Amino acid sequence: MENLILIFISTILINNVVLTYFLGICPFLGVSGKMESALGMGMAVTFVMTLATSISWLIYYLVLERFGLTFLEYVVFILIIASLVQIVEMFIKKYSKNLYQSLGIYLPLITSNCAILGVALFMIVKEYSFLESVVFGFSGGLGFSLVLMVMAGIREELDFADIPETFKGAPLTLITAGILALIFMGFSGLGGG
Amino acid sequence: MKKKELLKGLWSQHPIYRQLLGMCPTLAVTTTAINGIAMGLAVIFVLFFSEFVVASIKRIVPHQVRIAVYTVIIATFVTIVDIFLKAQFPQISKNLGPYVPLIIVNCIILGRCEAFASKNKLSNSLLDALGMGVGFCWGLFVLGSIRELLGAGEILGQRLLPLNFDPLVVMILPAGAFLVLGFLVALMNQVERWKI
Numbered sequence: 001m002e003n004l005i006l007i008f009i010s011t012i013l014i015n016n017v018v019l020t021y022f023l024g025i026c027p028f029l030g031v032s033g034k035m036e037s038a039l040g041m042g043m044a045v046t047f048v049m050t051l052a053t054s055i056s057w058l059i060y061y062l063v064l065e066r067f068g069l070t071f072l073e074y075v076v077f078i079l080i081i082a083s084l085v086q087i088v089e090m091f092i093k094k095y096s097k098n099l100y101q102s103l104g105i106y107l108p109l110i111t112s113n114c115a116i117l118g119v120a121l122f123m124i125v126k127e128y129s130f131l132e133s134v135v136f137g138f139s140g141g142l143g144f145s146l147v148l149m150v151m152a153g154i155r156e157e158l159d160f161a162d163i164p165e166t167f168k169g170a171p172l173t174l175i176t177a178g179i180l181a182l183i184f185m186g187f188s189g190l191g192g193g
Numbered sequence: 194m195k196k197k198e199l200l201k202g203l204w205s206q207h208p209i210y211r212q213l214l215g216m217c218p219t220l221a222v223t224t225t226a227i228n229g230i231a232m233g234l235a236v237i238f239v240l241f242f243s244e245f246v247v248a249s250i251k252r253i254v255p256h257q258v259r260i261a262v263y264t265v266i267i268a269t270f271v272t273i274v275d276i277f278l279k280a281q282f283p284q285i286s287k288n289l290g291p292y293v294p295l296i297i298v299n300c301i302i303l304g305r306c307e308a309f310a311s312k313n314k315l316s317n318s319l320l321d322a323l324g325m326g327v328g329f330c331w332g333l334f335v336l337g338s339i340r341e342l343l344g345a346g347e348i349l350g351q352r353l354l355p356l357n358f359d360p361l362v363v364m365i366l367p368a369g370a371f372l373v374l375g376f377l378v379a380l381m382n383q384v385e386r387w388k389i
Contacts, residue, residue: 019367019368020367021221022216022217022220022221022367022370023217023295024217025216025217025220026213026214026216026300029213029216071272071276072272073294074268074271074272074275074294074297075265075268075269075272078264078265078268078297078298079261079264079265082260082261082264113298114217114295114298114299117294117295117297117298118217118291118295118298121291121294121295122291125290125291165382165386166379166382166383166386167379167382170213170375170378171375171376171378171379171382172375173375174371174372174374174375174378175371175372175375175376177371177375178368178369178370178371178372178375179368179372181366181367181368181371182363182368185366185368
């Protein structure tokens with residue numbers, strides 16, 4: 001139990017997927033302009049990431065490893081994620097119109113979101129157990145949402161600032177992310193590294 | 194064959210500094226120049242063969258499932274690169290870690306397959322792949338060199354700054370990656386503005 005809490009906190013604050021592993025930078029740069037879309041994207045990613053890590057874990061250890069097919073890891077994982085996104089999209093379209101309206105447009109973008117595949121791969125590298133992997137996936141998604149929303153908050157304020165023409169757009173976002181990463185380094189004392 | 198398909202990836206449509214594609218490997222592996230080059234070469238290989246296959250089979254792939262087909266093609270070539278690196282260059286493979294498999298979701302590759310190779314002639318697609326790949330590679334090399342120089346005082350393991358230079362360790366940490374890339378993109382913007 002202690003172990004799970006440690007993974008939960010360290011994945012959100014210390015080893016944040018965006019700021020430490022550089023996963024999901026494309027949506028991070030693209031969607032973090034408005035708070036509302038950041039929230040939608042964050043929720044969709046958290047949802048798919050939790051499911052994707054659980055299913056990938058089961059397939060990796062119960063099928064691929066048992067039959068010595070681990071070299072197929074990447075092909076299998078990307079197929080799991082792509083089909084999962086498709087199923088989730090169809091499912092919420094049918095059962096929840098409201099949820100579909102808020103998450104719908106973000107779902108297709110998630111297949112090419114490196115954070116999902118990245119978390120699934122890191123889970124294998126770190127040799128987590130099933131329960132640890134589920135927590136890892138869920139907290140990875142929460143960490144992504146947290147940084148996305150903090151960033152959106154900052155960028156909404158920056159819209160009113162007077163910025164040199166050269167730095168407008170991507171450069172400013174990247175530099176802001178750099179300063180944010182510096183701030184998050186302050187958390188690294190929490191879990192003892 | 195058109196020369197401009199080759200040249201556009203090197204500067205005017207540079208994948209990193211202009212289009213901001215493929216950010217994960219760009220930021221994650223450029224702690225040293227050599228890692229940057231290794232990742233760049235891996236991407237050139239995968240991009241070249243993926244565009245080759247996609248451009249060759251574009252007529253027989255049904256429109257609805259094309260993205261899934263492209264992804265599986267890319268994943269296959271990435272697996273080849275990964276196994277090759279593990280066998281021949283274990284140290285580099287260890288440095289790059291899971292960022293080698295993450296080439297699969299590198300938006301440059303899927304982006305070029307979808308936006309270019311699926312609509313253009315084979316020969317032009319191959320030129321496009323080479324241009325974009327080499328552009329990506331020099332982009333990584335520059336970023337890796339700056340970070341290695343400021344963070345360790347070396348480039349490619351060669352000591353360049355005086356020994357009493359105090360390395361800025363932050364440059365090798367994640368925060369440094371964002372900062373250096375931010376300033377490089379700003380520099381590119383400025384160069385474009387001077388041209389006008």
